[in-house]
Amino acid sequence: MKRKTIAKVLAAFLVVAMVFTGCSSDKGSTSSTSSSASKGKTKVTFWTWEPTEAQYADIKAAFDKDYPDVDIQWWRTAQKDDYLKKLQVAMASGEGPDIFGLSPGTLVDQYGRFCEPMDQLADKDIAGWKDAINQDYVKQCINSDGVQVGMPVITVGQEFMLYNKTLMNEIGISKVPATYNDMVSAAKLCKEKGFVPFTFGAKDTWHDVDFFMSLSQQFGPKKVYDAENGKIKWTDKTFVDTMKAWKKLFDDKIFEDGALGITTYPDARDQYFYARKSPFFATGSWHVSIVIPNEETKGTKVEKDEIGMSLIPQIGPNPTVAVTGVDFILAINKDSQVKDAAAKFVKHMVMGKGQQIWINTLQGSPVNKNMKFTNDSAIKNDTAKQSIEYVNQKNSEAIGDRNIKNADLQDALGVAMQEVASGKNINTALGEVQSAYDKIKK
Secondary structure (H helix, E strand, C coil), X not given: CHHHHHHHHHHHHHHHHHHHHCHHHCCCCCCCCCCCCCCCCEEEEEEECCCCHHHHHHHHHHHHHHCCCEEEEEEECCCHHHHHHHHHHHHHCCCCCCEEEECCCHHHHHHHHHECCHHHHHHHHCCCHHHHECHHHHHCCECCCCCECCEEEEEEEECEEEEEHHHHHHHCXXXXXXXXXXXXXXXXXXXXXXXXXXXXXXXXXXXXXHHHHHHHHHCCCCHHHHHHCCCCCCCCHHHHHHHHHHHHHHHCCCECCCHHXXXXXXXXXXXXXXXXXXXXXXXXXXHHXXXXXXXXXXXXXXXXXXXXXXXXXXXXXXXXXXXXXXXEEEEEECCCCCHHHHHHHHHHHHCCHHHHHHHHCCCCEECECCCCCCCHHHCCCHHHHHHHHHHHHHHHCCCCECCCCCHHHHHHHHHHHHHHHCCCCHXXXXXXXXXXXXXXXX
């Protein structure tokens, strides 16, 4: 019986592996692989969920020119969950790519055992990286065992909002909301004219937590990091007040009806903001990219509108601020047979043209202290120019990290936020977050 059971388990595992290995052709995902490596070239595989197809085309063209001896073969899906499912199966079976993308926080610990220590590889193959790359960002790539599992590439901030200035003018909203009262007034006008006010994908616990990390700074600057490190309780007044403000956004109909059932992508972005049903979309600083001509908005109803970005308006007693974090990390498989060739691509993305090309699309802010946005010719109006300068400034002034490092704690806080928005007692919900934290620390 035991042998039969083991055989069944192995067979099931192989089926799952085959499903995820084939998901590059699934509807809703995108895959792209270059042709077989030309004779004399070193083939390097790269799996990721970003950059976009259009961004990568320019990044790879520049890489091919500077490194003609290396052939990067990439696979991408825009759906991060699908990407992580495929990566998990491949790594577990020893069939993972040479290079793969990660985000900071829980994934750094989860995949650390599969990664070549990046600092050691970079010291050998990427001259000058320690002087050029912001070391605060490097720290976000170090796992709980003290290993630098990858190299940071771009950073982003929360909690910002896109605003459609053209649509605001049509509705009669005269200024970008800067206070809670401004939000109330703007929401009232939106509803009177048949528009959704502020669209927010509250179904995504990751986005709920991002919002909490930023909003809590208005009630107790940096207190959330004290709670994460066990210095104060999650039931502290700071977080009670934060949850009250969060709940008020739902009670006062600032967020759209049914926000708890709406995802950030594609629902809030595509079905509301891009469809011109709402003039405001809560999101991260990476979306400042659409204030300039961008393939993402081509064919949408906002394609020709004047769009800008600002921080979510002040709700609490302290000014609204950004929290930031590394958005994308490049890791190299410790079992790769082409680590030196893979390191050339990492170098391209943090020290070379790849970094410059990507930040010029405004996908994120640079980790390289020597680089800045240079695509000024793409800016077509003052709103775009001011928004780009504003976002970069606010990210540089950020008060702390947007990420919670423990996955269980992040899940507990995200669920608590959703339950509070649905009517659960705030003290009870926060007590459950504290209980989850206590279990983690045992």
